Amino acid sequence: MYDRRLERLALKHDLSIDLLREYLEIFRKNGVPVSLRTRRAAKYARRIVMVSTHGHWGDPPPAGVPDTGGQTYYVLEVSKAWARQGRKVIIVARYFKPYPRVERFAENLWLVRVPAGGDGFVRKEDIYPLVPELSEGVVAVSALFGSHAVMGHYADGMTCALETGERLGVPVVAVPHSMGINKAVSLGLNPGDPGVWFGRQYNFGTREDFELASLRGADFEIANTSAEPAALKKYYGYEFPNVVMPAGAGKAFFDIGLNPRAEALRRYKLVPGRYLIYFGRFSEAKNVPGVVKLFGEAKRLAPPLMEGVKLVLAGGSPRNPIPEEMSVEKHVADVMAEYELTSDDVVRLPSQSWALLAILAHHSLSYIGMQFVEPFGMGVAEAMAASAPVVVSRDAGITGWMKDGRDALVVDPEDPRGAARKLTTAMRKNGVLENIASSGRVLALNTFNWDAIVLRQGQIIDSLCRGEAPQGVAGGNFQRWKRGERAYHRAVSAWRGDPPEIRPWHEKASKGLLHAIVEHAGRLRRRGKRAVIVIGGESGAGKTEISEYLRYLLRGKNMRGVTIAGDAFFRLAPEANYLARLNAFARGSLREYVGPGEVDLERLDSILEDAADRNVTEVFVPSDCRRLGSRRYTRVPVVLAEADVVLVDLTYGLALKNVTMKVFLESDYRERVEEVKKRNLTRDPGQDFDFILQVLEIEHSIVQRFKKQADIIVTGDYKTRPQ
Numbered sequence: 191m192y193d194r195r196l197e198r199l200a201l202k203h204d205l206s207i208d209l210l211r212e213y214l215e216i217f218r219k220n221g222v223p224v225s226l227r228t229r230r231a232a233k234y235a236r237r238i239v240m241v242s243t244h245g246h247w248g249d250p251p252p253a254g255v256p257d258t259g260g261q262t263y264y265v266l267e268v269s270k271a272w273a274r275q276g277r278k279v280i281i282v283a284r285y286f287k288p289y290p291r292v293e294r295f296a297e298n299l300w301l302v303r304v305p306a307g308g309d310g311f312v313r314k315e316d317i318y319p320l321v322p323e324l325s326e327g328v329v330a331v332s333a334l335f336g337s338h339a340v341m342g343h344y345a346d347g348m349t350c351a352l353e354t355g356e357r358l359g360v361p362v363v364a365v366p367h368s369m370g371i372n373k374a375v376s377l378g379l380n381p382g383d384p385g386v387w388f389g390r391q392y393n394f395g396t397r398e399d400f401e402l403a404s405l406r407g408a409d410f411e412i413a414n415t416s417a418e419p420a421a422l423k424k425y426y427g428y429e430f431p432n433v434v435m436p437a438g439a440g441k442a443f444f445d446i447g448l449n450p451r452a453e454a455l456r457r458y459k460l461v462p463g464r465y466l467i468y469f470g471r472f473s474e475a476k477n478v479p480g481v482v483k484l485f486g487e488a489k490r491l492a493p494p495l496m497e498g499v500k501l502v503l504a505g506g507s508p509r510n511p512i513p514e515e516m517s518v519e520k521h522v523a524d525v526m527a528e529y530e531l532t533s534d535d536v537v538r539l540p541s542q543s544w545a546l547l548a549i550l551a552h553h554s555l556s557y558i559g560m561q562f563v564e565p566f567g568m569g570v571a572e573a574m575a576a577s578a579p580v581v582v583s584r585d586a587g588i589t590g591w592m593k594d595g596r597d598a599l600v601v602d603p604e605d606p607r608g609a610a611r612k613l614t615t616a617m618r619k620n621g622v623l624e625n626i627a628s629s630g631r632v633l634a635l636n637t638f639n640w641d642a643i644v645l646r647q648g649q650i651i652d653s654l655c656r657g658e659a660p661q662g663v664a665g666g667n668f669q670r671w672k673r674g675e676r677a678y679h680r681a682v683s684a685w686r687g688d689p690p691e692i693r694p695w696h697e698k699a700s701k702g703l704l705h706a707i708v709e710h711a712g713r714l715r716r717r718g719k720r721a722v723i724v725i726g727g728e729s730g731a732g733k734t735e736i737s738e739y740l741r742y743l744l745r746g747k748n749m750r751g752v753t754i755a756g757d758a759f760f761r762l763a764p765e766a767n768y769l770a771r772l773n774a775f776a777r778g779s780l781r782e783y784v785g786p787g788e789v790d791l792e793r794l795d796s797i798l799e800d801a802a803d804r805n806v807t808e809v810f811v812p813s814d815c816r817r818l819g820s821r822r823y824t825r826v827p828v829v830l831a832e833a834d835v836v837l838v839d840l841t842y843g844l845a846l847k848n849v850t851m852k853v854f855l856e857s858d859y860r861e862r863v864e865e866v867k868k869r870n871l872t873r874d875p876g877q878d879f880d881f882i883l884q885v886l887e888i889e890h891s892i893v894q895r896f897k898k899q900a901d902i903i904v905t906g907d908y909k910t911r912p913q
Contacts (some may be wrong), residue, residue, distance in 0.1 A: 195226040203333050203357045205326075213302075213330050220292040222300050223278060225336025232338040235361075235651045236277055239337040239354065240265050241347040243284045243324050244314040247303070249295040250440075250544050256512050257314045259471045260568030261367045264414075264437045265343055266295070271644035273298035280335055282328050282350070284320070286311050302331050313512075315393045317346050318400065318684040322817045325353040332358055339651045341412075343367060345397045348404035349679045356407070356677045361654035363647075364408035368565030369421045370397040373475070376563040376585055381425065384700075384742035388692045395742070396689065399682040405430050406829065407676035409654050411665070412647065414566040415587030419665055427832055429666040431659070433650065436591060437566050438640035439575035442544040446552040446576045454549045458502070458537055462553040465500040465537070467578070469547050470559075470569040472506030472518045477583070479521040480560030480603050482536065484581070486529030487610035495617055501531075501558075502550060504539040544572075551576040556613065556623065560603040561586050571638040574598070574630035579623040581613055591637055597630045680813045680826040686755065687816030688734065688873060695908040696735040700743055702910035703853065706902060707740065708747050710851055711834045719850075720804050721835045724756075726843035726900075727855030728893045729886060730866040733839035736855070736904075740837055749834040754801075756840025758813045759794045763820035768877055771885060784888045786842040798838065799848040807831040816873065841889065844896035854900035854913075859886045861906075 196214065200207040217224050225237070242265045245257035251266060252258060269279045278298045285291060285303035287310070293301045304327030307320040317324075328350045332340060341363040342351025348364045355362035371381060374394055379386045387395035405411055405422070411432035413419050422428045455462065468481045485501040503522070506515045526536055542550070551557055557573035559582045564570075567588035573580050580598040582589060594600040599616060601609035616622040650660040659668035683689045690696075711721035725733045734755070741751035760767055767788060774783035793812075800806045813826040830836070844852050859866050866886070867879050897903070900913050 199226060199333055203329060205330055205333060209326065209330050210334065213327075213334055216291055216302070217334060220300070221294065222280070222292065222302065222335070224334050226334070227336070231657075232655045233652070235339040235648070235655050237335055237337050238272060238277055238279050238651065239328070239332045239335060239340045239351075240269050240279060240281045240343070241328055241340060241351045241354070242281060242343040243304070243321075243346050243350060244312070244317050244344065245283070246311075247281070247283045247289065247293075247301055249293070252541055255507060255541055256311070256471070256514070260437060260566055261343055263440065263568055264367070267438060267440060267640045268644050268647065269299055270296055271640050272648060275644075275648065277648070278335075280331060280337075282331055284312070284317070284324060285309075304328060304331065314344065314346065315391070315397075318393065318396045319687070319689070319817070321346050321349050321400070322685055322687070322815050325350040326818060329354045329357050332360075338655055339363065341365060341651070342404065342408075345370070345400040345404065348408065349400045349685075352404045352407045352676065352679055355409075355671075356673070359673055361410075361651065362408045363410050363412060363651060363654070364404050365412045365414070366401060366405070366418055367414060368563075369418050370394045370401060371425050372417055372421050372565070373563045377475070382746035384692075384697075384739055387742050388690075388739070395738075396682070396684045399684070400679060402426065402428070403678035403682055406678045407671070409671065410650060410660065410663075410668075412650070415590055417565075417587055417590075431663045431668045432665040433646075433660070433662055434664070435643055435646065436588070436638055437568055437571060438638045438643050439568075439571040439634055440544055440640075442548045443551070443572045443575035444635070446548045454546055455553060458539065460500065460502065460537070460550075460553070461498070463555050464498055465502050465554055466556050466558050467502040467504065467550055467554040467573075468558050468569075469504040469542070469550070472511070472515045474514060474518060475561065475563035477560045477562045477603050478503060478518055479525045480562075480606055481558045482522055482525040482529070482531070483606035484558060484560060484609045484613070485536070486525065486531060487607045488614050489529070489531075491607075491610055492614040492617075495614055499555060500535060500537055502537045502539060502554070504542050504547065504550065506541065508538055508540055547572070548576045551578040554578050555617075556581055559583055559586060560601070560606065560609065562603055564588075570598070571634060575634040575638065577627050577631045579616075579627040580630055581609065591633065596626070597633050598626060674825055675827055677823070678827050678829065680815070680823050681755070681811060681828050683734070683738070683755070685815060686758070686813060688755075688757070690735040690738045692735050692739055693732075696732050696739055699732065699855075699904045699908040699910065700736050700739040702908070703736070703740065703902065703904070704743050704747070706910075706912070707835065707851070708744070708749065711749060714850060715804075715834055718804055720802050720830070720833060721851065722798050722802050722838070722849045723835060723851045723853065724838045724840060724843035724846055724849045725853045725855065726840060726893070726896060727904075728857050728859055728890050729841060730859060730862070730869055731855040731857035732908075733841075733843075733855060737837040737839040740835075744835060750832050751835040751837055752828060752830055752833045753837045753839070754797075754811055754828060755813070756789070756794065756838050756843055758811060759790045759840070760788055761790050762788070763814050763822050764816060764874060765820040768874070772881065775881065775884070780884065781888055784885055785892050786845050789840070789842055791842070791845055794838070794840075795846055795848045798836070798846065801830060801836045802848065802850065841893060842896065844899045851902070852900045853902045853904060854897050855904045856897075856906045858906070859883075859890060
């Protein structure tokens with residue numbers, strides 16, 4: 191019985207029967223409910239899957255550890271509230287040691303961990319190559335659970351949720367928690383500089399691609415601050431159906447009056463009302479050194495007033511920090527030395543439980559937040575709920591619900607002396623901080639209360655299940671999605687498994703091409719046309735890298751570029767084509783097999799003919815995914831709205847007819863064999879590189895024939911010249 195149902199489920203949702211059997215066994219062992227019956231469209235979301243793949247997990251989540259801040263807490267609290275309402279909820283996260291595969295957090299609430307990319311922790315900036323594998327696990331979990339709706343959190347979780355919604359045909363709600371563009375700007379980075387998007391520290395480019403793809407395909411967006419939909423409109427011209435809703439503070443912070451204080455304060459030699467506190471992650475964006483600077487400046491500005499006042503820094507892992515935490519800790523130590531502060535002045539605590547943090551916040555003189563980037567500000571909401579007066583950075587999203595001087599002291603994180611003056615001035619006036627604490631507490635009770643927030647979110651999801659537009663929708667027009675038309679993420683390079691690795695020579699070539707492309711595209715735009723530019727040349731010459739870098743260079747010229755991966759038009763998926771080449775070699779016909787005939791040039795030409803028309807706002811292309819056994823997708827949407835340039839990278843691309851400019855990369859694989867070997871074996875580790883060299887030799891001789899058709903040549907030293 192189960193096997194027949196599993197087979198039908200696998201066939202219906204394009205899932206491996208072995209994967210379904212694996213999760214069915216996990217569900218059975220852990221008491222997770224299974225629903226294998228044929229489902230009709232639900233009018234009420236009784237079963238919901240929450241996807242939040244990165245970070246550590248627990249109940250409560252460990253405070254202060256990497257990638258485990260407000261988002262994790264948000265997902266847990268929303269899920270708990272839904273479970274209390276009688277809905278059944280599964281949170282899906284990534285598995286890594288030493289955590290179990292399944293935990294039960296409450297009645298009707300389970301956490302299921304999906305393995306991908308090994309047993310070690312992976313930071314959120316590096317998780318994107320694992321998203322296809324994670325998505326497969328999320329789809330399997332959701333199918334077995336009988337999910338009526340799925341909610342995705344942050345770029346990685348939203349992408350997994352969108353894939354699930356696409357395959358299961360259920361509503362998708364996207365919760366970005368922050369936008370990459372907002373973080374880049376808040377960090378003082380120039381969004382017109384392509385280096386910002388390809389930098390490895392933040393991986394903004396891939397994050398942006400997944401964010402936009404997920405939001406395009408989702409049924410609805412829940413934004414935590416108005417800055418998110420505002421950024422989408424300002425920087426991309428996009429408006430999606432959305433509602434702006436704050437996050438909430440946990441019960442432990444609201445119920446602080448029920449908790450004892452003496453033991454906790456004695457343990458750390460703290461006197462009520464005589465210490466400032468910061469708690470949260472030790473990341474660069476949180477500007478913990480700025481908190482120490484404020485403290486140091488306050489002691490210099492008002493020595494008698496600050497006599498005996500300490501600063502408590504709670505969070506992170508002081509004994510075993512990750513690299514980013516080490517950098518922050520060093521900066522904190524440098525600031526302490528600058529202000530001649532000792533460990534008696536600055537009390538450093540590792541991550542603490544919510545109950546203890548609530549006690550520490552409640553009895554503090556003030557909570558201090560000097561964040562450079564803070565999409566919402568969960569720690570601020572928690573401190574307010576615990577009746578602590580709050581000093582908060584103007585760059586924290588939560589300030590959108592506050593009035594400066596009434597609910598909090600809002601300060602400039604770049605001006606610690608000015609912030610210290612604002613705090614010490616308030617300290618000198620009787621009742622000011624007490625009034626701020628009282629007003630902040632009322633704001634938290636009325637606005638940052640999970641039950642009210644979750645009731646509204648449940649109403650939104652139930653409306654989506656019925657195919658109705660939720661009440662109070664802002665932004666774009668609500669639409670009902672058809673299967674196969676929402677999976678924009680499948681065209682993203684990180685999903686395909688062939689992300690570009692930009693090198694200085696790719697930048698050089700791209701910058702050399704930019705002027706000619708901008709002029710060409712401008713002429714066509716004035717004629718109501720769109721530039722379609724193909725970049726051809728042998729494998730490993732840099733076609734993909736140059737195309738992707740050009741896409742970001744064009745932004746600096748107020749032009750939008752879209753890339754279409756030519757490799758997706760090979761008639762066979764990478765693995766299958768490799769085997770076909772081996773078979774051709776065995777028959778003695780490899781030279782006849784390798785060449786333009788491997789590519790469906792006719793289909794690509796037809797798509798490009800449509801793309802050249804500025805009235806065409808979307809095309810559908812094939813794509814594949816190397817991480818999922820070269821899985822092929824026949825119809826993936828690509829948005830062309832407002833696009834000025836379509837960039838196509840393809841070995842034999844100069845054979846295409848419906849392009850407006852042809853660029854040829856001069857290259858000889860024999861001069862860079864080791865580089866080509868590393869690239870090929872990283873991408874396709876199971877292939878025989880000696881055989882690949884034979885293919886490259888044939889390909890090289892064929893590609894040279896197309897050089898004479900080029901409009902622009904990129905020479906072997908990556909200089910450009912017209913032909």
